[in-house]
Amino acid sequence: MERQDVEAKYKWHTEDIFSSDEAWEGAYSEAEASIDFKRFEGTLGTAEGVHAFFTAQEDAGKRLEKLYLYAHMKHDEDARIxxxxxxxxxxxALYVRFSSESAFAEPELSALDEDVLRSYLQDVRLQDYDYFLRTLLKNKKHILSAAEEKLLASGGEIYGQFQNIFSMIDNADLKFGEIDDGKGNKLELTHGTYGxxxxxxxxxxxxxxxxxxxxxxxxxKNTIAATYYGNVRKDVFLSQARGYDSCLQRALEGEDVAECVYSNLLSAVHESLPTMHRYIALRKKLLGLPEQHMYDIYAPLVADAELKMPYEEACKLVAEGLSPLGDEYCALLRKGFSEGWVDVCETTGKRSGAYSTxxxxxxxxxxxxxxxxxxxxFTIAHEMGHSLHTYYSNATQPYAKADYRIFVAEVASTVNEVLLLRYLLAHTEQTGMKKYLYNYFLDMIRTTLHRQTMFAEFEYIAHDKxxxxxxxxxxxxxxxxxxxxKQYYGDAIVHDEQIAYEWSRIPHFYTSFxxxxxxxxxxxxxxxxxxxxxxxxSAVKDYKNFLRSGGSDGPVELLKIAGVDLTKKDAFEAAMHAFEEALRQLEKLTA
Ligand SMILES: [Zn+2]
Incomplete structure (x- = not known):
């Protein structure tokens, strides 16, 4: 289908950002003229100076975000244009200029006396920046002298090269050759076809x-190991240069997350491994394999049970599934569906997949x-979860605290998926559908919880060494x-010798922790x-307050608003219990 053949009601309203490309061009020229931050260098020693800088930065930031949003959405509609x-x-390019011109600010502020920074925290003009300033104060002990900072910053481009090298190997130079597809056709083996x-x-x-x-x-293997070692050594260098106890500490303090969250996760997942082993054993049984190998782990376990319904019905179903979140939330959902938030159909040249922005x-x-x-x-429920998080946060927080971190972002989308899943399970008698849904949930836990924790443990051990x-x-x-x-997947699977090399193909390992x-x-x-x-x-009220909190505090603190305290071990129990319960149900259904 071509985009021009899609009904208007299935298209997002880019005109809510700019009425036309001409309007965009006009705004571009204005934004270009608004980027002039060099004049603020050396002026952040007074609250007036900081206030003037933040005001200008906010103004330019808002303009640039709109420009970029419109251009990338238009590009995603049809990449051929x-x-x-x-x-x-x-x-x-404008954004890069904006970032580099304002890059002086954080080091300049960090270098100020603690008393000066504390006085900024008391200044009403800077109250939107309280979390930013508190974080600055907390991390101040890791800021070095001006000369040392300059030297460290001059190496900036080198630090990213290990990721660059791996990306060149992985996306440009490494070729996997052709493979016979079993029907007599030769197929080029790529990351995409492999998946x-x-x-x-x-x-x-x-x-x-x-x-x-x-x-x-x-x-x-030797080239990739040397590249990865370089990346880890870079982390060790930077964390030691800044006086951190470990790479993990540097990474987590940067995210404002306590180290016990990491160790709680690892130990909770370890405790649940017997359940994971049972799931792997059930997979082997359901696939009817005398031997299950690592290449069987993504094979479909149960037949797809398709609900198959037009978009409007799917939206209605999602709203019903999310009705435990209350009338206000569902009214916002419907508003989003009907007022041009969503671009629905697959068309030639359109970007694949799904996202919220x-x-x-x-x-x-x-x-x-x-x-x-x-x-x-489920994707509709997931992406609308991100969107309503953005909506609530923007409606409540000032610009400086509206942006939420990755750490909390996937919570809002996954809550919706889990609620929809529970709703569908409660409203179906079909065994096929039930099996599909339980397996959907179990696979989500295997790939998002256990597999990522295994990666996290690997990174931890590599850095520690x-x-x-x-x-x-x-x-x-x-x-x-x-x-x-072996520890994570247990005895019901053959640990093929190739799997030992899986670390060498994971791009995320170049963004440590x-x-x-x-x-x-x-x-x-x-x-x-x-x-x-x-x-x-009462739980809905807490959850909506969490959505409203955006990026106003550290992510672990914000989750406490919704009733989750990741600094305590029992926060992990509910998830592990849900995992075990879903497995028990699937075992029963397939007995
Ligand atoms: Zn997401």
Whole structure:
């Protein structure tokens, strides 16, 4: 389908951002003229100076965000239109100029005396920046002298090179060759086709693809190990230079997350591993395999049970499923569906997948490629969860505190998925659908909770070794990874020798200590959703206050508003219990 053939009611209203491309051009020229921050350098020693700088920065920031939003949404509508590719690149370039011109501010503020910073915290003109200033004060002990900071900053481009090298290997130079698709056709094996094959039903093809794909990485094992070691050494260098006890401490303090959250996650997941082993054993039984291999782990376990319904009905179903969140939330959902927030249909040239996006002062937007699958209905619930989080936060917080962190972002989307799942389970008698839904949930937990925690544990061990002066090699990284794989997946699966090399193909490992946030996100979401279903109104009230809190405090503090305290071990219990219960149900249904 071409975009021009889509009915207007299925398209998002980009005109709510700019009425036309001409209007965008006008705003671009104004924004370009508003970027002049060098004049503020050296003026942040007084509250007046800081206030003037923040005001100018906010003004330019708002303009740039709108420019970029419009250009990237237009580009995503149809990537073939080069005009929008160019507009997106121009908006991006302006943004880079904005960031580099205002980059002086944080070091300049950090270098001020503590007393001066504390006086800023008391200044009414700067009250929107209280969390920013508190964080600055907290991290001040890790700021070095001006000369040292300058030297460290001059290495900025080098620190990112390890990620760059891996990306070049992984996306440009590494070729996996062609593979026979089993029907006599030759297929190029890429990251994309590998994923499709592993999720498919042709087992012999899965095995061939697995072996051929890993052969690519194994052929470069020493290069990739050296690249990863460089990345870890970079983390060790930066954390030691700034006086942190460990790389983990530096990463978590940067996110305003206590270290016990990380260790609580690891120990809670370890305690739940017997349940994971039972799930892997059930997979083996349901797939009817005498031997289950690592290339079987994504194979479909139960037949897809498709609800198959037009978009309008899916929206109605989502709103019903989310009705425990109350009338106000559902009215906002319906407003979003009917007032041009969502771009629904798959059309030629449109960006694939789904996302929610938005800027301050405007309603959020959602991109979908709706195909009438059950999965797509969950996607509506997921993306609208992000959108309403944005909506509530923007409506409550000032610009400076409206943006929420990744740590809390996936909570709002996953709460909606869990609520919809519970609703569908309560409203179906069909065994096929029930099996599909329980398995959907279990797979979500396996891939988002356990797999990401296993990655988090791997990163932790790798950094710990490097901090103790032990070099990282392909051999010792494989030994660690294989050990974890055995621990996490248990005896019902063959730990093929290739899987020891899985660490060498994970791009996220070049953004250290990032993936654990997926795990804490799903843990928090499950416990919030189940509390809402159990307690009703009081839990909904707390949850909506959490959505309203945006980025006004540290993420662990904000989650406490919704009743989840990740600094305590019992916060993880609800999620692990839900995991065990879903498994018990699937075992019963398939007995
Ligand atoms: Zn999401």
């Amino acid at each position: 080069s005009k929008y590719t160019a507009m997106q690149a121009r908006a991006m 499709v094959i592993l999720h498919g039903t042709d087992r012999a093809l899965r095995k061939r693809a697995f072996e051929q794909y890993y052969a690519g990485y194994i052929g470069l 938005g800027v301050f002062g405007l309603h959020p937007f959602v991109l979908l490629n709706y195909q009438q699958t059950t999965h797509d209905i 490097a901090e103790k002066g032990e070099p990282l090699t392909s051999e010792n990284l494989c030994e660690v990874y294989l050990g974890l794989n 990032y993936v654990y946030k997926y795990s804490t996100g799903i843990v928090s979401a499950i416990s919030i959703a189940d509390r809402i279903l159990r307690e009703g109104e």
